[in-house]
Amino acid sequence: MIISVASGKGGTGKTTIATNLACSYEGSVQFLDCDVEEPNAHLFIRPDIHDVETIRTPVPEVDMEKCTLCGKCSEICQFNAIAVLGETVLPFPELCHSCGGCMAVCPEKAITETGRELGIIERGSRKGMAFIHGKLRIGEAMAPPLIRKVRENIRPDVLTIIDAPPGTSCPVIASMKGADFVLLVTEPTPFGLYDLKLALGAVKLLGIPCGLVINRSDIGDDHVRAYAEAEKVPVLMEITFARKIAEAYSRGEMPVETDDHWKAMFRELYSRIAAIVQTPIEKTG
Amino acid sequence: MKIAISSRGKDLDSPIDPRFGRAPYLIIVDTDSLEFEAVDNGANMNAFKGAGIQAAAAVSKKGAKALLTGHCGPKAFQALEAAQIKVANDVSGTVRDAVAAYNEGNVSFSDNPNTDAHW
Amino acid sequence: MQELVVISGKGGTGKTTLLAAFASLAHNKVLCDADVDAADLHLILDPKIRQRHDFQSGHTAEINPEACTRCGLCRELCRFDAIGENFQVDPISCEGCGVCYYFCPENAIAFPLNTCGEWYVSDTRFGPMAHARLGIAEENSGKLVTLIRQQGKERAQRDGLDLLLTDGPPGVGCPVIASLGGATAVLIVAEPSVSGLHDMERVAQLAAGFNIPAMVCINKFDINPEQGKAIEAYAEKKNIAVMGRIPFDPMFTKAMVMGKTLFEYNGRSEGSDAVRSIWEKVAQRLDDMERKNSQ
Ligand code: SF4
Ligand code: SF4
Numbered sequence: 001m002i003i004s005v006a007s008g009k010g011g012t013g014k015t016t017i018a019t020n021l022a023c024s025y026e027g028s029v030q031f032l033d034c035d036v037e038e039p040n041a042h043l044f045i046r047p048d049i050h051d052v053e054t055i056r057t058p059v060p061e062v063d064m065e066k067c068t069l070c071g072k073c074s075e076i077c078q079f080n081a082i083a084v085l086g087e088t089v090l091p092f093p094e095l096c097h098s099c100g101g102c103m104a105v106c107p108e109k110a111i112t113e114t115g116r117e118l119g120i121i122e123r124g125s126r127k128g129m130a131f132i133h134g135k136l137r138i139g140e141a142m143a144p145p146l147i148r149k150v151r152e153n154i155r156p157d158v159l160t161i162i163d164a165p166p167g168t169s170c171p172v173i174a175s176m177k178g179a180d181f182v183l184l185v186t187e188p189t190p191f192g193l194y195d196l197k198l199a200l201g202a203v204k205l206l207g208i209p210c211g212l213v214i215n216r217s218d219i220g221d222d223h224v225r226a227y228a229e230a231e232k233v234p235v236l237m238e239i240t241f242a243r244k245i246a247e248a249y250s251r252g253e254m255p256v257e258t259d260d261h262w263k264a265m266f267r268e269l270y271s272r273i274a275a276i277v278q279t280p281i282e283k284t285g
Numbered sequence: 286m287k288i289a290i291s292s293r294g295k296d297l298d299s300p301i302d303p304r305f306g307r308a309p310y311l312i313i314v315d316t317d318s319l320e321f322e323a324v325d326n327g328a329n330m331n332a333f334k335g336a337g338i339q340a341a342a343a344v345s346k347k348g349a350k351a352l353l354t355g356h357c358g359p360k361a362f363q364a365l366e367a368a369q370i371k372v373a374n375d376v377s378g379t380v381r382d383a384v385a386a387y388n389e390g391n392v393s394f395s396d397n398p399n400t401d402a403h404w
Numbered sequence: 405m406q407e408l409v410v411i412s413g414k415g416g417t418g419k420t421t422l423l424a425a426f427a428s429l430a431h432n433k434v435l436c437d438a439d440v441d442a443a444d445l446h447l448i449l450d451p452k453i454r455q456r457h458d459f460q461s462g463h464t465a466e467i468n469p470e471a472c473t474r475c476g477l478c479r480e481l482c483r484f485d486a487i488g489e490n491f492q493v494d495p496i497s498c499e500g501c502g503v504c505y506y507f508c509p510e511n512a513i514a515f516p517l518n519t520c521g522e523w524y525v526s527d528t529r530f531g532p533m534a535h536a537r538l539g540i541a542e543e544n545s546g547k548l549v550t551l552i553r554q555q556g557k558e559r560a561q562r563d564g565l566d567l568l569l570t571d572g573p574p575g576v577g578c579p580v581i582a583s584l585g586g587a588t589a590v591l592i593v594a595e596p597s598v599s600g601l602h603d604m605e606r607v608a609q610l611a612a613g614f615n616i617p618a619m620v621c622i623n624k625f626d627i628n629p630e631q632g633k634a635i636e637a638y639a640e641k642k643n644i645a646v647m648g649r650i651p652f653d654p655m656f657t658k659a660m661v662m663g664k665t666l667f668e669y670n671g672r673s674e675g676s677d678a679v680r681s682i683w684e685k686v687a688q689r690l691d692d693m694e695r696k697n698s699q
Contacts, residue, residue, distance in 0.1 A: 008442055009415040009441075009574075010414040010415020010416045010574050011414060011416005012416060015599070037575035037576050037606075038414045038574070038576070038599075038603050038606065040599040040602065040603070043599050043602065044598075074342065076503070076506050078462075078463065078500055078502045079335065079501075080335025080336070080339050081335065083338045083341065083364055084345070084346075085342055085345045085365075085367040086367065086368035086369050086370070088367050090363070090364060090367045092335065092338060095338075095360075097499055099499060099501030099503050100481070100503065101501055101503040101506065104481060104503065104507065105506065136576065136577060138576055138610055139581070139610070139613055140577070141577060142578065143577050165575070166414070166415050166441070166574065167441035167442055168540050168541065169538060169541070169542060170542070171577070172541075173496055189657060189661055190444075190447045190660060190663065191420070191447060191660060194447055195444070198442070198540060201540040202540045202541055205540055205541055219657050220657060220661050221661050243627070246627050246652075247628060249597060250595075250596055250600070250631055251628065251631075252598035252599070
């Protein structure tokens, strides 16, 4: 089963929920941090990293010996990433979306592919939990291809928890697509409500069952609850604001590790999700 | 020789548009005869990325050997360099003024782009 | 004209609430909500929309089943797995590269322009505002960010206003990059936590990469003073000006729930005093930069 933990904006406690959910689970579990712009989960899970892989995306390279300057490559490119300039053809790798169009269209077979670095993927583990995250190279603009690479690590036989990036644009979709369940984390404030509406729109677009965690449920107002009820989105857990939790978070600690009450809460959350997905996976550990 | 100038309008008396990739027109002028052609750059004006690259390709296609403009970002600059087009990127006034300045040798060509990448 | 972009390595650090508070302190400015993925500023500033435009960007392929002979070439060429076995394009996966459209031997594929959001120029009780709404699952928010900032600048020029106050997007990807190019300075709103330092480092590197002077302030400082100090120490080492500390103050949330800025709700709390002092320092620095620039 794949559970994607998402929220319309950052700072709602998404990573806290995702990491605690994973760590409280009793069977085999893998954790994928797909928030490649700001991967933070490792700070809480503290995995031992075993290997690091540099991820590249293909971009064109032109053999000017073969090129006849016909211009077909720049004509097909939707992203202005390759141009005929005087006596030469110049690719602009940062703009390239790696569609392969220029290579396919070139009548002289003058184009081959090299790589542009997107970032790295680090794999590790902690107490039997597999941990994988991607880190986008600073200055790299395209997150989705790196997210797709992180997701290639999904093992179908274990529970997979994905920490999705905040928002509702393409990186978020890339992190939610194909999940069995999306857990949305929000706060009961006007910002929280507005962002929840957007996030829910994205989940509906993908047609994935979802549920809600209301974090800091005692601040703010009741509009989020009313909205969830109207939209028939089950509220699976509410966490009140406790300064203690905020402080533990700030130190990189996970409450489930030290507090049995929290552990029980998160197990309960998992069983509610499993009940909704209706395919309880086998416990192996 | 032919040179290119980024312009707000279609003729020699139009003011120079300081932007290169997003200027509405590129005027290609023959510096001897003052014969000119206005290249519509409108499609590029609305492009969000790589506008300067396309504009550079257009200038290169028209056979211009120099570009007079206000600002030129790094990608466009790289593109123009590849096309062996010299760039003067602090030119202002009208297109006609710019051509005159060029003919008098009063424009300085630059080795560097002068604006940040425009994303 | 100057532009201050308020950013944070990640969302939820109180960036928007802070920006709204600045809006009630700053003079002669245009507001810009460049956090188009989670545009929240309008919830406090309640803009009256004066201009509304479609935001179009990119294309999506569409297969006409009547003309399609199911030759399979498009499925072979598409690198984004966007064309299913039923020869329908999944618009969510479609990257808009046009390769299928170009190669289809039957000309069975259309490639229309996408409308992926709306952008607005509005009036608020604190001055004009440029903002947008990006459609769900749409990409290219970087392009929209660029557009919003341009609109903000144009409005400022027209009205003779000299400051653009921009609520930047979180993260370090395309939208943030789009919000930085050409900015006068950035103010990073950091959070004192293990991840806060990490987030702040990444976004500070990005600003440094663009050669944009950075300032930092720390929100909810007292939640973890040690981490807060670590962030300040990092900032000093990297030549990032430390503008001050904001204590954890429930007034922020209370004001937000009422749709008010901090100062409209209660100008006299511990938090609001801190925010006022930070704004004064930031404004001072912007003035200094302006003066240096004009010399
Ligand atoms: S691979 Fe696609 S995006 Fe990249 S340069 Fe070629 S045509 Fe353009
Ligand atoms: S399509 Fe091939 S031959 Fe034609 S300009 Fe491009 S690289 Fe050269």
